Amino acid sequence: MILKWNNNMELGIPSIDDQHKNLVEMCQKAFEWTKEIEEGVDYYDQISQMLESVKEYTIEHFEFEENLMKEAGFEQLLEHEVEHSFFVKKLDRLNKRDYDEPQEQKQFILNLSQFLFDWLVHHILETDKKYVDTIKRD
Numbered sequence: 001m002i003l004k005w006n007n008n009m010e011l012g013i014p015s016i017d018d019q020h021k022n023l024v025e026m027c028q029k030a031f032e033w034t035k036e037i038e039e040g041v042d043y044y045d046q047i048s049q050m051l052e053s054v055k056e057y058t059i060e061h062f063e064f065e066e067n068l069m070k071e072a073g074f075e076q077l078l079e080h081e082v083e084h085s086f087f088v089k090k091l092d093r094l095n096k097r098d099y100d101e102p103q104e105q106k107q108f109i110l111n112l113s114q115f116l117f118d119w120l121v122h123h124i125l126e127t128d129k130k131y132v133d134t135i136k137r138d
């Protein structure tokens, strides 16, 4: 499993690229964490905390992007916002019961880090890429 920043994800807008890199790093860290998970230890609180900070940072990033798009008068803003809010809802729907039991926590984090990473890469390459010209022109 490779959860790594790839230069083709770079949009050429430094503030945004930095935020995307931080998000990738959060996925990587979550993945790396699974190597230290010990059997019989309950990581429930740490997982909740991790989810909370991922969500917080993601929302911050989405707002930042949406403001730039708004200022630049980007025409597909609405579609983009829908994708963002759909993803936040997905994060909200992650069920506490899915990582309630210590024996399922490692797999939960593995699945989560892969899911976050895949979504992020796809969103950057397919959706974020669309605003680049408009924002750079602005």
Ligand SMILES: [Fe+2]
Pocket (backbone or CB within 6 Å): 020, 061, 065, 124, 128
């Ligand atoms: Fe983004």
Ligand SMILES: [Fe+2]
Pocket (backbone or CB within 6 Å): 065, 080, 084, 123, 127, 128
């Ligand atoms: Fe976006």
